Amino acid sequence: MNQRDAAIVGIHEHQSRDVEGKVSALQIKAESAARALEDAGLSWSDVDAIYDAGDGGGMNGLTIAEYFGLKPAVIDTTNVGGSSYEFHAAHAKRDIASGKANVALLTYGSTAHSNARAIGVGGRGGGGHHPADNMDMFTGMTLVANYAMVAHRHMHEYGTTSEQLAEISIATRCHAMRNPDAVRAMEDLEFLDIRETTIDDVTNSRMIADPLHLLECCMISDGGGAVVIASPEVARNCSKSPVWILGTGEATKYPQTSADITTSAGAYSGTQAFGEAGISPAEIDIAMIYDSFSITVMVLLEDLGFCQKGEGGAWVEGGRLRFDRPGDGPALNTDGGGLSSNHPGMRGIFLLIEAARQLRGESCSQVSDAKLAVAHGNGGMLGSRHAAGTIILGRD
Amino acid sequence: MNEPTRPLPHTNEMDTREFWAATKDKELRYQQCDDCNTVVFYPRRHCMGCTSGNLTWKLSKGFGTVYTYSVVRQSYHPFFRGKVPYAVAWIELDEGPRMLSNVIEVDDPSADVQIGMKVELVWEEHEEVNIPLFRPAG
Structure with missing residues (x-):
């Protein structure tokens, strides 16, 4: 039996995906934190542990504490890219279970869109002085090309098709069209055609890096959010029903001789998390899986054990991932995902937030009687070096 | 107006500078550990397979x-x-x-x-x- 020693009790997702340069990332963090604490029925003074990906500059763990006006007993600035927040949730559970903390605050804020940072379709991978970057930078590999290389190998080994990958894009768009914040995001970011999409729409969209098309790539938005995680004693007195953290897993992967690029670190973090939770993938109602690109989800559905390696293509066919097909396995990214709702660079926190909404019954694409969810973040780059964080969540 | 050029590696980066120095002689090099035979790539100063760290440059x-x-x-x-x-x-x-x-x-x-x-x-x-x-x- 899993240990119910920490629960998500407060959530908030910043609504705007385009702050037009008028709000800072720090302000998004603080506003989101305040709203998430209100959601829980808590206040700043209840917080004794903070988790932030340290993207605010040097000594971030200190400066963010002062900015919030907190004197926490635990500070964790783990940064493993977009999966940082799954790592934070895992650490918060550990820190609460050990008695070091009672109320953990996770924060994220980014103005990637306002800064015109190229994340989704044309950004450069690497750069800087790390030795790995110093070996790769001359190639002109873009972020999407890094993921596209995984897709090519997946197609080569297993016969996966672009039409099968497109299933992931159209399922998330279906969910996005039901989420007013996601629709407004697509309007603000000037998407050309804001509607439910078909497989043909995806495969006929412009090729960005073979074999990935435009509609298989995440958007580049502003945004942020916060999550409050608390001990069972605190959770019992919060405003909303607790969403228990039942299992956690963390893993990394990087290029090595003879390594299989079609298997991600998620194969290891998933096994840990499901094992700790004592449940199987077949029991999961909601799959919040980091959809930086279509291929990310395809690989992760396999790695998390929803189907066998190489069988993901056939498995997703026929709209299986939609929220209104509950008998067929989990609903995917019911907020609209990074493909169609929100991707400010590190969207791992939104995976936790939407999973919690589903288990509370608050989603725009609510799966009836959803009991168990997985939130899986992939940080870094799937086709080279990345960090995987898996969180299994369940309601009372 | 200069033509944009391919981004080039930093030749003073501590782990990879010998790799890039060898390219001046058109040599593509990698490292292997004398003690445990681990192939090390990208280049580093330490072996990841054992703690002895006796790496030798090899020529591809x-x-x-x-x-x-x-x-x-x-x-x-x-x-x-x-x-x-x-x-x-x-x-x-x-x-x-x-x-x-x-x-x-x-x-x-x-x-x-x-x-x-x-x-x-x-x-x-x-x-x-x-x-x-x-x-x-x-």
């Missing part, structure tokens, strides 16, 4: 296989946006290391680059370093 013959690739059609980089479409690929060298590079000297990278194809090293010359690229073998 420059032949390999395309493990996987993509054709970049959109880039915002001032140099690469003028080069699209171009192929980036993970090249599995015959000696073991897997390195990221470009496959060049193909008419249409979408049609002419394939997973599993044999490739050979070709050097792109620059002042401070030479850049290891690959072309279809033979």
Whole structure:
């Protein structure tokens, strides 16, 4: 039996995906934190542990504490890219279970869109002085090309098709069209055609890096959010029903001789998390899986054990991932995902937030009687070096 | 107005500077541990297989296989946006290391680059370093 020693009790997702340069990332963090604490029925003074990906500059763990006006007993600035927040949730559970903390605050804020940072379709991978970057930078590999290389190998080994990958894009768009914040995001970011999409729409969209098309790539938005995680004693007195953290897993992967690029670190973090939770993938109602690109989800559905390696293509066919097909396995990214709702660079926190909404019954694409969810973040780059964080969540 | 140029590695980066120095002599090098035979790539000062750290530089013959690739059609980089479409690929060298590079000297990278194809090293010359690229073998 899993240990119910920490629960998500407060959530908030910043609504705007385009702050037009008028709000800072720090302000998004603080506003989101305040709203998430209100959601829980808590206040700043209840917080004794903070988790932030340290993207605010040097000594971030200190400066963010002062900015919030907190004197926490635990500070964790783990940064493993977009999966940082799954790592934070895992650490918060550990820190609460050990008695070091009672109320953990996770924060994220980014103005990637306002800064015109190229994340989704044309950004450069690497750069800087790390030795790995110093070996790769001359190639002109873009972020999407890094993921596209995984897709090519997946197609080569297993016969996966672009039409099968497109299933992931159209399922998330279906969910996005039901989420007013996601629709407004697509309007603000000037998407050309804001509607439910078909497989043909995806495969006929412009090729960005073979074999990935435009509609298989995440958007580049502003945004942020916060999550409050608390001990069972605190959770019992919060405003909303607790969403228990039942299992956690963390893993990394990087290029090595003879390594299989079609298997991600998620194969290891998933096994840990499901094992700790004592449940199987077949029991999961909601799959919040980091959809930086279509291929990310395809690989992760396999790695998390929803189907066998190489069988993901056939498995997703026929709209299986939609929220209104509950008998067929989990609903995917019911907020609209990074493909169609929100991707400010590190969207791992939104995976936790939407999973919690589903288990509370608050989603725009609510799966009836959803009991168990997985939130899986992939940080870094799937086709080279990345960090995987898996969180299994369940309601009372 | 200068033409934008390919971004080049820093020749003073502490772990990779010997690798890049060797490219001046058109040598593609990798490291192997004398004690545990672990192949180390990208270059480092320490062995990841054992704690002895007696690494020896080895010379690759420059032949390999395309493990996987993509054709970049959109880039915002001032140099690469003028080069699209171009192929980036993970090249599995015959000696073991897997390195990221470009496959060049193909008419249409979408049609002419394939997973599993044999490739050979070709050097792109620059002042401070030479850049290891690959072309279809033979």
